[in-house]
Amino acid sequence: MKKKVLLVGGRSKSKSLALSLIKRGYQVTAINDIYDDCLKLAEIKKLSVIYGDGSKPFVLEDADAAAYDIVIALTSKDEDNLVVCELCKKRFHIKKTVALVSDPKKTEFFYKMGIDSVVCAISAVTSIIEQQAFVDEMANIVPIGEGRIQIAEVPITGSAPVVGKKIWEIDLPKEVIIGCILRSNTAMIPRGDTRILAGDVLVLISSSGQEIAAVKGLTGR
């Protein structure tokens, strides 16, 4: 059976999310309280659109909210997203609730209120910008676990201080491990006695905030 996703509010976010979810085979419904946005959303094939305020219980009831697996609250107001998710959780017993939050200070509070996943647009954008500033050293950083863990790709050049060293000889910060080494066309899981060569790409798994120190130590920059 197709998983059912309910999107509440948000104009362009809702639109692009709906498109990508439909492509991946989800059954998607969007609720929006701006009529013009509803018309825009209705242009998407296979997307059901409901015009109304998703923070009102009767609108959610009309949408048969209890039948959904995931609800994602995308409005621009934190309070609306909180109430949408709380109503869905407590009244309609939806298993997974996701809320967008604009004030980074409220992320923890939202988790405390029982919302399963909280996405802070501002923190996400800031961390991408930070990452771009280190783009020379790092090809790619992927945050997982709400950004508490980072996976980073680190290319090792000939001048890096770790070239020719075994992994157990490298002084890495405590919460960082080298999870994988990409060498020419192969990927290998390293052991303590694996030697790092110039041209390797290391895949680091680290807790958030440790990756920059680790990359500096590895590349010498």
Place this chain on the structure above:
Amino acid sequence: MKLVSSKNLSEYFIIVGCGRLGANLANTLSEEGGNVLIIDKNKEAFRKLSPSFGGLSVAGDGTDFDVLQEAQIDKANVLVVVTNNDNVNVMIAQIAREIFKVNRVIARLYDPERECVYREFGIDTICPAILSAKEIDKMLLRTGSTEKLDKTACELKEETK
């Protein structure tokens, strides 16, 4: 209306939302000697406070942790949220209760259907529609029977005296 007469005078009240209800409540509590602080986004709203209002006012967004901290929410005994937006009231009430552990939180809720969100957090709610309905019902009962409904308000008053 005696709200603080029997209580400790050093009680500290925070009111969020300086509308008709918020301003009125702030005036009354302040007159009776309570320590009152009122928060509103729009500082023009404070004009509704009476000239004798002896409390403090903070212009700022009541959902912002910094504004609440500036208002010394951790020292508040009672927080009353009466903005004109139910969702804002829900959020502020929950922040007060769960983050700042305010002892007593009272929120106004226009839509009683949202009450399920409050129930488990120990937040008291008042719903104007339900209160009005009860009051009207009481007035009707006082007149004895419903046939008197078609009488004018004046006549009703006479009879109830």
